[in-house]
Amino acid sequence: xxxxxxxxxxxxxxxxxxxxxxxxxxxxxxxxxxxxxxxxxxxxxxxxxxxxxxxxxxxxxxxxxxxxxxxxxxxxxxxxxxxxxxxxxxxxxxxxxxxxxxxxxxxxxxxxxxxxxxxxxxxxxxxxxxxxxxxxxxxxxxxxxxxxxxxxxxxxxxxxxxxxxxxxxxxxxxxxxxxxxxxxxxxxxxxxxxxxxxxxxxxxxxxxxxxxxxxxxxxxxxxxxxxxxxxxxxxxxxxxxxxxxxxxxxxxxxxxxxxxxxxxxxxxxxxxxxxxxxxxxxxxxxxxxxxxxxxxxxxxxxxxxxxxxxxxxxxxxxxxxxxxxxxxxxxxxxxxxxxxxxxxxxxxxxxxxxxxxxxxxxx
Numbered sequence: 001x002x003x004x005x006x007x008x009x010x011x012x013x014x015x016x017x018x019x020x021x022x023x024x025x026x027x028x029x030x031x032x033x034x035x036x037x038x039x040x041x042x043x044x045x046x047x048x049x050x051x052x053x054x055x056x057x058x059x060x061x062x063x064x065x066x067x068x069x070x071x072x073x074x075x076x077x078x079x080x081x082x083x084x085x086x087x088x089x090x091x092x093x094x095x096x097x098x099x100x101x102x103x104x105x106x107x108x109x110x111x112x113x114x115x116x117x118x119x120x121x122x123x124x125x126x127x128x129x130x131x132x133x134x135x136x137x138x139x140x141x142x143x144x145x146x147x148x149x150x151x152x153x154x155x156x157x158x159x160x161x162x163x164x165x166x167x168x169x170x171x172x173x174x175x176x177x178x179x180x181x182x183x184x185x186x187x188x189x190x191x192x193x194x195x196x197x198x199x200x201x202x203x204x205x206x207x208x209x210x211x212x213x214x215x216x217x218x219x220x221x222x223x224x225x226x227x228x229x230x231x232x233x234x235x236x237x238x239x240x241x242x243x244x245x246x247x248x249x250x251x252x253x254x255x256x257x258x259x260x261x262x263x264x265x266x267x268x269x270x271x272x273x274x275x276x277x278x279x280x281x282x283x284x285x286x287x288x289x290x291x292x293x294x295x296x297x298x299x300x301x302x303x304x305x306x307x308x309x310x311x312x313x314x315x316x317x318x319x320x321x322x323x324x325x326x327x328x329x330x331x332x333x334x335x336x337x338x339x340x341x342x343x344x345x346x347x348x349x350x351x352x353x354x355x356x357x358x359x360x361x362x363x
Contacts, residue, residue, distance in 0.1 A: 002155065003055035003075075009154050015062035016147060019070070024050045032097075038120040039094035048097040051105035053077040055155060061147040063116060067131035069143045070114040073151050074100045080107030083152050083160035085144045085186070087171025091331060092136050093119040099166065109160065111148040115140040121330055123338030133339045137363075138181060141165065141174045145185040168192045199363055200300045203356035204291055206332035206348050208303060208312035211286050215325030215349045217316065221279040228313040230274040231284060234263055235306045250306040258305045260284035287312075294357050325349060 003023040010018050024030065032046045040046060050056075057073040072095050086099040092115030103110030116135025117125035126133055135143070145163070153159050165186045167175045172194030178185055195201050213219035223231075235258060236250060243251035250256070261267075263284070265275035276284060287309075291300040303309070310328070317326040327333070333348045340346075340359045 006055065006057065006155050010059060010151065013150060017060045019060060020056065020058040022056050024054055024056050026050055026052050030056065036119045038122065048101065051101045054104055057151055059147065061143050063135050063139055063143045064131040067116055067135055069116050069135060069140055071144055071147050072100065072112050073148060074104035074110045075155055076104050076107050076109065078107055079109060079156060081161040082108050083148060083163040084108035084110045085141060085148055085165045086110065086112050087141060087167025087174040088113070088115045089169045089171060090120050091335060092140065092170060093117045093125065109152050111144055113140050113144040121334060123334045126338030127342060138177050141178050142182045142185060162187045164188045164190065166190045169195050170198065173198055197300065199359045200356060202331045202335060203359065204300050205311045205329045206327065206351035207291055207353065207356065208287060209315050209327055210351060212283055212312070214315050217323065217325055220277065221283045223280050223283050225313045225316070227274045227276070228309045230270050231263060232306060232308060234269055239306060253304040253306055256305060258288065294353050
């Protein structure tokens with residue numbers, strides 16, 4: 001009854017609109033009919049499984065006069081007295097149900113947010129919506145924290161003993177910004193793979209693709225995805241044993257001055273189908289140089305040897321039997337179209353350092 005009654009209480013709070021309150025028993029499969037395709041987890045698609053007896057709460061919380069955040073809470077019957085907010089990945093837009101399941105199973109009142117928009121790919125959710133961009137940029141976790149604490153207090157009848165946040169990648173960036181901008185929101189923050197320089201992280205993928213000669217697939221300097229797979233395999237084979245343990249891992253890639261000329265045709269390291277021409281050797285050498293801005297200052301580190309290159313080398317698609325240039329790492333196109341330029345005509349095919357600098361200056 002208290003779970004059902006919670007809706008009435010929360011709807012009285014300013015800026016909060018309740019979408020669902022349901023008590024769910026451990027092991028119940030929860031249908032997620034409103035999950036947008038780009039948020040679907042291949043393993044569970046549109047289902048999540050309750051990991052404890054709990055009250056599931058979904059609300060919309062206003063973040064500005066023109067924006068709302070969807071926030072979902074899993075409130076365990078056997079509460080450990082702690083509050084746990086979780087973050088997003090990529091361009092946000094997806095509640096991470098794995099985090100909800102994990103946190104609730106350990107007794108945390110666990111919260112997730114869509115970061116102010118629905119969807120992990122595309123650009124429409126940012127077009128002409130500056131407040132959605134603000135939510136993604138810095139505000140969504142603060143709204144989650146403020147809203148979540150109210151939900152906890154009204155459901156359990158008291159405040160949490162401790163308030164925590166956990167996130168990785170974009171979620172790591174969100175946690176880092178929380179510590180700087182809203183230090184009173186949490187008692188502890190657990191973050192990993194912190195994407196603090198997010199704009200340059202994303203921009204680097206487009207700029208590395210352009211270094212290949214892409215989108216000119218016929219360029220003599222262009223290095224194909226098949227060649228890149230062979231290059232990385234060769235790097236690991238050549239450099240892995242140097243740390244004394246042959247385990248498929250280059251222990252410290254920064255210690256090695258990798259010379260791509262050893263992969264040139266005629267050397268014998270790579271076979272004739274994937275070996276490098278002189279022009280391609282120069283391309284590979286350029287890939288492993290740091291990124292500089294339009295003023296010539298280094299602003300992002302070089303790509304590491306031995307690391308899979310799909311973020312920039314997966315850059316073609318076959319359409320009606322014809323291979324065309326298309327960067328499969330879609331964040332560059334999506335974010336610069338929707339959030340940076342607010343212009344659907346923008347294309348990563350023409351991406352340059354100027355586009356990176358424009359975004360970082362705008363930020």
